[in-house]
Amino acid sequence: MSIEPTAARATAAAALLARVERIPLTRYHLRVASILGVGTFFDSFDALILSVALTAVLTTLGAPLSVAGTLIAVGYVGQIAGAILFGVISERYGRKAAFVAASALFGLLALASAIAWNVESLMAFRLIQGIGLGAEVPVAATIFNEFVRARARGRIVLVYESLFVWGILGATLVGALFLSVFPPEDAWRWLFVISGVPVLTAVWAHFRLPESPRHLIHRGDLEAATEIVEAMEASARRGGRILEEPHKPADLRPEPPTRFGELLSRDYRGRTLALWCIWFTTFLPLGGFTSWMPTLLVRVGHLTPAVASLLTGGIVVGNLVALYVSASSLDKLGRRFWFAAGYGLALAGSIGGVLLGATGWVALFVCGALVLFGVNINAPLAYLYTAELYPTRMRAWATMVGSTMRNLASVIAPITIGLLLGAAAGVVWSFALTAAVLLIGLLVMLRFGIETKQRPLEELAK
Structure with missing residues (x-):
């Protein structure tokens, strides 16, 4: 306490x-x-x-x-x-x-x-x-x-x-x-x-x-x-690192004991609901396409399992490249910019999948890869961003509860996309669902996202 x-x-x-x-x-x-x-x-x-x-x-x-x-x-x-x-x-x-x-x-x-x-x-x-x-x-x-x-x-x-x-x-x-x-x-x-x-x-x-x-x-x-x-x-x-002179100490207000319902209090309700939306709209496409991409390349793209596995591994390498590019400028361009870029990249892949009908393995691979590149920028960013927006007394709690949206999306996504794939034009409908979810996340971030770059945690918590 x-x-x-x-x-x-x-x-x-x-x-x-x-x-x-x-x-x-x-x-x-x-x-x-x-x-x-x-x-x-x-x-x-x-x-x-x-x-x-x-x-x-x-x-x-x-x-x-x-x-x-x-x-x-x-x-x-x-x-x-x-x-x-x-x-x-x-x-x-x-x-x-x-x-x-x-x-x-x-x-x-x-x-x-x-x-x-x-x-x-x-x-x-x-x-x-x-x-x-x-x-x-x-x-x-x-x-x-x-x-x-x-x-x-x-x-x-x-x-x-x-x-x-x-x-x-x-x-x-x-x-x-x-x-x-x-x-x-x-x-x-x-x-x-x-x-x-x-x-x-x-x-x-x-x-x-x-x-x-x-x-x-x-x-x-x-x-x-x-x-x-x-x-x-x-x-x-x-x-051999140089230690700067400490900045003027911030005005540290006494913190009350952790109140677990405070996430939805008047002061934090807006942040909490926006973050839950960001978590869910990021991890639903991520969970769906991570689970189903190899199968889609085999069943729809008519590739062998070995080639599908190789291409899936290539997507993961691309995810790492996209993540390191975003990390290199995250403290300069800001969280809002890279969240929007991640959503935009994934949205472009989803719209491409709808328009092209994901016919052939090349279109399927490119569109699916763009979706995964985008959401794999936003996924680790969600952990960082959530921890930045709450005071110490509830920072871990807020991050844990936010991550339940990830787990909920990870349960829903494979099942939902699996059901869609059982229908005619199921791949198109999967991309359409992903596009709608990503668009919601993008709009919420642009409207309610708070920029946190280079700001101390104690300042952001106020």
């Missing part, structure tokens, strides 16, 4: 925040990012592994194809519950505690999934695993945001978030390798064993991950926060 500071402690807390804002990127930041990044990488790795090895899983467990959608969706249901549960834990007991617990739960249940004996047991393991999986990336994004100064926060955090896309690429490559080297009935089990790495990350984080200094300041533990800030400054000096 937040401890209301005296005037002297409030001044000391404000001075500490001013010191955080003068520290450039150091080895200390890289250590934090490396610990958190393992979780971010394996979040997407694990999510895609099931899709990559789905046929082998169903064959081994003697399950029909009809249960595939439920098997995939059950993990996202767990993620919705996990985001809410660990959102509370993160605000009550700290970011570090939430990250360690989520990583341990995620990793242990991945290992349990490797020994599943039937599809029912695998569903149960994936449901529980989703509770940890749904918390890991949002809480990691919150922690890293709170360590980085305003001047370069967009570029640094977005490059860190690119590990999520690397996880997708890793799952594609490692999955293909294991399925070609091991018998199918063994390959998927070994893939889940690899997904259990976050168990080790939890141990590593317990001993080496520092608590967010901003969270410590909010809780009134200025001594622990000072120790962390001094370690960050020492790391900068050892690296």
Whole structure:
């Protein structure tokens, strides 16, 4: 619970925040990012592994194809519950505690999934695993945001978030390798064993991950926060980095205890609803086309599975290029510009898919790639942007609840697009639905989006 500071402690807390804002990127930041990044990488790795090895899983467990959608969706249901549960834990007991617990739960249940004996047991393991999986990336994004100064926060955090896309690429490559080297009935089990790495990350984080200094300041533990800030400054000096004189400390108002309904209070309702719309309209196209693109290239484009997999891997590489281009100018051009660019690029692909009818694999590939390039700019940006728009007392909670829109979209998208594809001209209707969703997101961002570039978190929260 937040401890209301005296005037002297409030001044000391404000001075500490001013010191955080003068520290450039150091080895200390890289250590934090490396610990958190393992979780971010394996979040997407694990999510895609099931899709990559789905046929082998169903064959081994003697399950029909009809249960595939439920098997995939059950993990996202767990993620919705996990985001809410660990959102509370993160605000009550700290970011570090939430990250360690989520990583341990995620990793242990991945290992349990490797020994599943039937599809029912695998569903149960994936449901529980989703509770940890749904918390890991949002809480990691919150922690890293709170360590980085305003001047370069967009570029640094977005490059860190690119590990999520690397996880997708890793799952594609490692999955293909294991399925070609091991018998199918063994390959998927070994893939889940690899997904259990976050168990080790939890141990590593317990001993080496520092608590967010901003969270410590909010809780009134200025001594622990000072120790962390001094370690960050020492790391900068050892690296030969120049520490500027601290800016004039901001007016730090005492923060009340976290009130979880405050997201929809008068002060934050507009931000919250706009962000939920951005999350949903970004991840519905992302979830749909990520799940169905390889199948579309085979069924509609009449390509072989090997060629379809290769082209899908090419799209992931393109996603990384688009993400790094946006990160390089995010702190100059701003969040609103790149959200609009991401929506615009994805919208162009969707409209192209409608007009061209996605006839032939070339049109399908180009239009689908444009959709994925665009939404893969906006997806990591959503984590950064959400964490910027709320005060410390509710930053993790807001990011966690926002991410439930991602999970909801990830449940709805594959099912909806799958139903559309069963109809005549189903590909056209899929692109039309995507276009409508993206247009809504673009209009909401242009109307209600707040520019956050190079502004301290405490200033943005007011």
